Structures are given as structure tokens and as C-alpha cells.
Amino acid sequence: MKKRFVVLGLLLLCLGGKAQDAYVPSPENLEARKEFQDSKFGIFLHWGLYSMLAQGEWVMTNQNLDHMEYRKLASAFYPSRFDAAEWVAAIKAAGAKYICFTTRHHEGFSMFDSRFTDYNIVKATPFGRDVLKELAEECHKQGIKLHLYYSHLDWDRDDYYPLGRTGRGTGRTTHGEWKTYYQFMNDQITELLTNYGPIGAIWFDGWWDHDQDPGFDWQLPEQYAMIHRLQPACLIGNNHHQVPFAGEDIQIFERDLPGENNAGLSGQDISRLPLETCETMNGMWGYKIVDQNYKSVKTLIHYLVKAAGRNANLLMNIGPQPNGELPAAALERLKAIGEWTKQYGETIYGTRGGDISPRDWGVTTRKGDKLYVHILNLPDKGLFLPLTTGKVKSAVVFKDRKPVKFSQDKNGVVLELAEVPAELDYVIELTIK
DSSP states (O other), X not given: OHHHHHHHHHHHHHHSSSOOOOOOOOHHHHHHHHHHHHHOEEEEEOOSTHHHHTBOTTHHHHTTOOHHHHGGGGGGOOOTTOOHHHHHHHHHHTTXXXXXXXXXXXXXXXXXXXXXXXXXXXXXXXXXXXHHHHHHHHHHHHTOEEEEEEESOOSSOTTSOSOOSSOTTSOOOSOOOHHHHHHHHHHHHHHHHHHSSOOSEXXXXXXXXXXXXXXXXXXXXXXXXXXXXXOTTOEEEEOSSSSOOXXXXXXXXESSOTTOOSXXXXXXXXXXXXXXXXXXXXXXXXXXXXXXXXXOHHHHHHHHHHHHHTTEEEEEEEOOOTTSOOOHHHHHHHHHHHHHHHHHGGGTTTOEEOSSOOBTTEEEEEETTEEEEEESSOOSSEEEEOOOSSOEEEEEETTTOOBOEXXXXXXXXXXXXXXXXXXXXXXXXXXXX
């Protein structure tokens, strides 16, 4: 068994972005990766002081707001309608298996109680409650995994230095030393992995802030080792838009499915690590009052299905309002997605990307001897599947178990459907010997 772990660790080293000591994941970590892949669907929550300005999470740097003026927002932050139980219940009912919460975004404000800065939701606001603690307790109570977003960059602290390519207009005229900022991050990460129970993953963001400075050393190997030491089963992902570095356990794609690059952020090769793609429910990560352009339920479910067909999870984002509520439009979509996952979740959860690569008509997912054909866009009553391994024993419509006529030869399988698929996702279940 030990030899197997060493080999896997060396493989991950080859996939890394730089030469580092080989990372050998623990048995707990390998099991957590499998559980992560089985879960398939998570909800991202971008919430911070920026919600008060209702212009998205990048408002501080986009508007060049002075960081000392921006800090004054904390004294008026009072999300009186925040209810962790309601959040978790709505997300769980949608069929999501985990939540990823922004503990500290680029603005530098900590959404949890921290001994290492008073600039946090408990000490700096009249609200005075540790929302992360309440969220963690509810996740544990309701049986949902909790993942934690943590920003590597900071537009507020003067010891995040040298400055990156963002946050240069936030009024920092004096500068400290990187070593104190790095220690601050590690101290906070230690708090997150010590005070809030089991954490499913640490989701880093911001490496790209120094992508024009290739000599900059983020000191990731030591940080990653600390995380794996504190919680061996905690997965590490980094939204750096690169091939995974040694020490990382999942590969993240932003606003694109693996293998696609429509948003210009996901041109990297696909690794053998568990995959996750993150996407917004409307157009913005953080709450933006004028952005009511929410994607349709059909679009969101198709994104979930297409991600599963590419062997990836979907992390779908919601930006909570400054009063602590999830937007009504988001809740409506969560409810509709939940109705779908109750009926079709079996074809998504616990599956891997199917035998047939994604096509214009849809994707396939596989679990054991079951191959699920997800038909998303087909104007015909017939479908050819280039399935050349294994013999199809039976074919049925998943929702009602009605038999589907089929024929198979050395070139593949032809399905003869009773109707042109008109459903949001017309699923055919094939049993393969």
C-alpha cells in the first residue's frame, strides 16, 4: 500500500507547476478525494463587506476605494436576517453536497472571529456574531460538507508586499514585509482548521495577482504541508488557472467546463486530480443589485450535467445580500434544481465521466454497469453512440423505465426513441455487461 502512495505522489509531482518535494497524499486524503468526486454539486457563497456596496466583490479595486475609508463599512455591517439553518436547508434541498464559503476575500475583511486581526465580523461590526461558526455547526448538523475559500492576496494590508497587479489604487502608501503577511495567513488558516470542525477543502484564490512576476514566491509547499498536517483529509485547491502544483488535491476551472476556454481563464491541461468548475448563478460572484440576469433553471441544470459528463463537480455561486438573506431569485432556482436532483440525482451522484466523450447532443455518465445517456439537445428520434466496448444488455428511459429499442454492432449502438426528446434532460439508462 505504501508503495502505491509513493507512486501516486510522484505522479502528482509531474503534474505540478514547479519542481517541489514529492507530495504523498494520506489514505484519509485519497478517500476524501473519492467522496468529493462522488458529491458532484456544491454551492459557492461570496459574502463580505462588498455586499453593502452592491457592486460585486471587486468594487474596492475597480473603484480605487481608499482602504481606510472602505474599512468604515464594517461599523455599519449588520446582516440581521442571516440564518445559517435556512441557508444550509435551502442548499441541501437543492441537492448540493457541500458549501464553499468566503472566509476572507481580496478586500481583506475576515468573515470569522480571528485572534490575529480585529478587522473581522465579530470585532469590527455591530453584528458581533461569528457567521462561519454558525454555518459550520449547521453544516455538521444537516450533513453537508463545508469548504473554505481563502484569498492569497489582500487589497487592505500593507504587508501584502510587493503589490500585485490588482489593488494598487487603494491608498496604501507605506509597506510592511511579506514574511509578516505570510505568517498572518498561516495563523488564520490554522484557526480555520482548528476552530470549525472538519473542513472538506481549502479553496485558494489570488495566485494570478503575481502572474506577471514569475520570480515571486508564494511559499505554497510549506503552507500546503501545514494544512495536510492539521487536517490530512482536507483537500487543497488553488484557482491559479494553471496545471495543479504539487501538494494540491483538486483542480479548479473558473467559468468554464474542463477542456473549454470561452472565458479565457481555463486553457490549462486537465490533470488526473478530481475536477471542479465554478460558475455564477447570475453574472457576478458577490452581490450586485443591478445584476438580475440570472441563468435559467435549464441552463444551470445543463451546466451540472455537462460538468458530470466531463468528470467534474459544479460549484455554483450565490452572492448573499447585505442583510444576510440569499436572493429570492437564487432561492427559486435552488428549489427547482432540487426537484430535478430528487428525480435524476442517481444519474449524477457517484458517477464518473461516461464512456462517450461530450457531444453536441449531450453527455454520458457512468456508475458500475450503468451508462446514463443525458440527451440535452437532439432534434431526432434516433441517436448513434460510438460505444465499442462492452455489450448493452438493456436500454430504458430512466424516468419511467420504458424500454428503448436499440441495435448494436462493432461500430456502436443505435437508440430508437419513441419521441423527439423535449425534456430538460432526457436520460436513457444502458446496462452494460
